[in-house]
Amino acid sequence: MSDRxxxxxxxxxxxxxxxxxxxxxxxPAAMRTAYTRPDRGADAAVDDVVVMAxxxxxxxxxxxxxxxxSVVGVGIxxxxxxxxxxxxxxxxxxxxxxxxxxxxxxSDLLGMPASLDNDANCATYGEWWRGAGRGATSMAGVTLGxxxxxxxxxxxxxxxxxxxxxxxxxxxxxxxxxxRCVCGNxxxxxxxxxxxxxxxxxxEGIEAGDASLMVELVDGDLDRITAIIVYDxxxxxxxxxxxxxxxxxxxxxxxxxxxxxxxxxxxVVVVGGVTRAGDYLFTPLRSEVRRRAFDVxxxxxxxxxGELGDAAGVIGAxxxxxADRGVAT
Amino acid sequence: MSDRxxxxxxxxxxxxxxxxxxxxxxxPAAMRTAYTRPDRGADAAVDDVVVMAxxxxxxxxxxxxxxxxSVVGVGIxxxxxxxxxxxxxxxxxxxxxxxxxxxxxxSDLLGMPASLDNDANCATYGEWWRGAGRGATSMAGVTLGxxxxxxxxxxxxxxxxxxxxxxxxxxxxxxxxxxRCVCGNxxxxxxxxxxxxxxxxxxEGIEAGDASLMVELVDGDLDRITAIIVYDxxxxxxxxxxxxxxxxxxxxxxxxxxxxxxxxxxxVVVVGGVTRAGDYLFTPLRSEVRRRAFDVxxxxxxxxxGELGDAAGVIGAxxxxxADRGVAT
Numbered sequence: 001m002s003d004r005x006x007x008x009x010x011x012x013x014x015x016x017x018x019x020x021x022x023x024x025x026x027x028p029a030a031m032r033t034a035y036t037r038p039d040r041g042a043d044a045a046v047d048d049v050v051v052m053a054x055x056x057x058x059x060x061x062x063x064x065x066x067x068x069x070s071v072v073g074v075g076i077x078x079x080x081x082x083x084x085x086x087x088x089x090x091x092x093x094x095x096x097x098x099x100x101x102x103x104x105x106x107s108d109l110l111g112m113p114a115s116l117d118n119d120a121n122c123a124t125y126g127e128w129w130r131g132a133g134r135g136a137t138s139m140a141g142v143t144l145g146x147x148x149x150x151x152x153x154x155x156x157x158x159x160x161x162x163x164x165x166x167x168x169x170x171x172x173x174x175x176x177x178x179x180r181c182v183c184g185n186x187x188x189x190x191x192x193x194x195x196x197x198x199x200x201x202x203x204e205g206i207e208a209g210d211a212s213l214m215v216e217l218v219d220g221d222l223d224r225i226t227a228i229i230v231y232d233x234x235x236x237x238x239x240x241x242x243x244x245x246x247x248x249x250x251x252x253x254x255x256x257x258x259x260x261x262x263x264x265x266x267x268v269v270v271v272g273g274v275t276r277a278g279d280y281l282f283t284p285l286r287s288e289v290r291r292r293a294f295d296v297x298x299x300x301x302x303x304x305x306g307e308l309g310d311a312a313g314v315i316g317a318x319x320x321x322x323a324d325r326g327v328a329t
Numbered sequence: 330m331s332d333r334x335x336x337x338x339x340x341x342x343x344x345x346x347x348x349x350x351x352x353x354x355x356x357p358a359a360m361r362t363a364y365t366r367p368d369r370g371a372d373a374a375v376d377d378v379v380v381m382a383x384x385x386x387x388x389x390x391x392x393x394x395x396x397x398x399s400v401v402g403v404g405i406x407x408x409x410x411x412x413x414x415x416x417x418x419x420x421x422x423x424x425x426x427x428x429x430x431x432x433x434x435x436s437d438l439l440g441m442p443a444s445l446d447n448d449a450n451c452a453t454y455g456e457w458w459r460g461a462g463r464g465a466t467s468m469a470g471v472t473l474g475x476x477x478x479x480x481x482x483x484x485x486x487x488x489x490x491x492x493x494x495x496x497x498x499x500x501x502x503x504x505x506x507x508x509r510c511v512c513g514n515x516x517x518x519x520x521x522x523x524x525x526x527x528x529x530x531x532x533e534g535i536e537a538g539d540a541s542l543m544v545e546l547v548d549g550d551l552d553r554i555t556a557i558i559v560y561d562x563x564x565x566x567x568x569x570x571x572x573x574x575x576x577x578x579x580x581x582x583x584x585x586x587x588x589x590x591x592x593x594x595x596x597v598v599v600v601g602g603v604t605r606a607g608d609y610l611f612t613p614l615r616s617e618v619r620r621r622a623f624d625v626x627x628x629x630x631x632x633x634x635g636e637l638g639d640a641a642g643v644i645g646a647x648x649x650x651x652a653d654r655g656v657a658t
Contacts, residue, residue: 162594
């Protein structure tokens with residue numbers, strides 16, 4: 001029997017990522033990335049996804065042999081909220097698309113079966129299936145990016161909840177009178193620890209008069225401060241950047257302690273760009289969880305960075321396709 | 330076949346409650362309540378439980394017929410953390426007992442098999458099995474009392490987590506720089522909305538100079554203010570009491586919104602004395618959940634008071650016994 005593949009598609013607010021994920025394990029055989037440019041509308045982005053998917057399929061089959069039948073289907077991960085049963089995007093604040101039949105559309109254009117799930121669920125599933133959470137009976141995933149998402153795994157399956165919303169950790173409250181969040185509420189985890197909010201907190205410190213190398217790093221244009229600039233300044237010993245990262249770690253620790261006390265998982269896997277801060281993030285984050293969660297829950301739980309990097313969403317989307325359709329591996 | 334029964338035992342920081350729970354449904358056939366007086370030690374409390382259980386069994390068999398064999402076993406609910414596998418109390422801050430083999434001890438003294446689970450898990454299971462959560466695929470229970478506990482039900486079973494800690498909603502953070510909690514942390518839900526903390530917040534308002542009927546209701550002895558006094562004053566139109574109850578409802582709403590966004594249950598059942606405040610509690614609580622949680626999660630979720638009153642723990646402990654041992658009903 002020749003190798004079999006599933007196309008994984010990760011549709012984000014910034015990037016479209018497509019890869020051919022092998023059933024047998026290992027990294028995607030081919031990958032393509034393009035800007036999403038969501039303002040063009042969903043159809044244009046889907047057209048790009050289909051072009052990229054066909055390129056990825058051709059490249060994979062050329063390199064590894066087999067026919068188009070070796071590609072069993074396509075798994076799609078996309079920001080929500082989604083109607084999982086019908087495979088429809090309901091309203092996507094980060095994309096601006098609404099009531100779009102994503103699953104059917106991609107399936108029709110590629111001529112193969114498709115699955116659709118939340119992007120954070122896919123990244124979580126990827127890290128459980130082939131990443132840092134392998135073998136765990138229960139796992140929570142936290143995705144740090146433009147927003148904060150999450151997912152929960154129990155007994156090898158995503159916990160989707162009564163309406164497909166389970167694991168939305170970014171919009172859990174950690175300060176009920178706190179910072180305004182893009183979702184309209186106050187004190188969500190995302191309002192502090194998403195990339196843009198890490199940058200905003202640094203900017204606010206400078207505007208309040210704190211001296212910082214960051215001013216120089218962006219040539220005085222504070223709007224250009226990003227989470228990456230904060231991290232660069234931290235590495236150069238900037239006190240404000242260090243304080244912002246420490247506070248970020250503690251706030252993420254409070255949010256993760258909540259999921260540790262509520263769900264009591266064996267492992268929490270944290271993925272996304274901010275995890276490049278490594279021990280600057282994870283050491284105070286773990287301390288904060290230890291301080292806030294029950295000892296027996298903390299002792300049972302590893303808190304680790306993801307292992308799959310940017311491919312987590314693509315690998316996970318393919319894994320969700322396989323799991324949802326009960327395809328024998 | 331004659332009726333069958335399970336003895337349910339609810340061991341709380343204040344009261345011991347014991348009842349004979351019928352397999353076939355309905356209220357416990359006989360109930361006994363006594364003060365726990367935890368300072369006497371666990372053995373003395375267990376001796377009381379055994380005396381009460383034997384009285385309850387005798388009364389039930391006398392009234393309904395049958396022999397002692399009709400009583401299949403005893404389910405025990407107790408504050409934790411517990412070692413569920415070994416049936417042992419590890420450390421119980423509210424009782425002061427440690428490393429106590431509760432399950433074995435009760436089983437030996439009553440001469441019947443026993444089960445042990447967390448008290449909030451038992452109350453949650455009771456409300457799912459025979460109360461306000463009947464028929465739900467997923468449910469979160471919140472128990473409001475001296476402390477705040479919780480439990481999660483998924484597909485008809487308690488979700489226990491990697492180390493028996495799942496559902497500990499009282500010690501989730503809703504304000505990471507907030508009030509000090511008995512657990513040592515800051516900003517736990519329990520630090521605001523448990524009975525003693527509702528009273529403490531009212532007392533703090535008076536000490537800060539707010540006029541209140543409550544001063545009169547306790548003859549000027551502010552230490553005598555309880556959550557019940559707050560509720561009595563509210564019914565008499567006291568402004569401070571109204572404000573304290575409104576804030577309690579909003580804070581509980583923030584905590585429940587977190588579990589709605591994380592676990593996405595079909596129903597949240599709130600039990601405990603504070604629920605007597607009825608619409609004064611539930612109307613603003615539901616508004617706050619609606620404000621903070623995802624629309625699709627809120628629409629999928631009922632938030633209701635428990636139906637079993639003080640018997641929830643006893644009924645649930647018996648139900649957990651039946652579920653754990655796979656006894657055919």
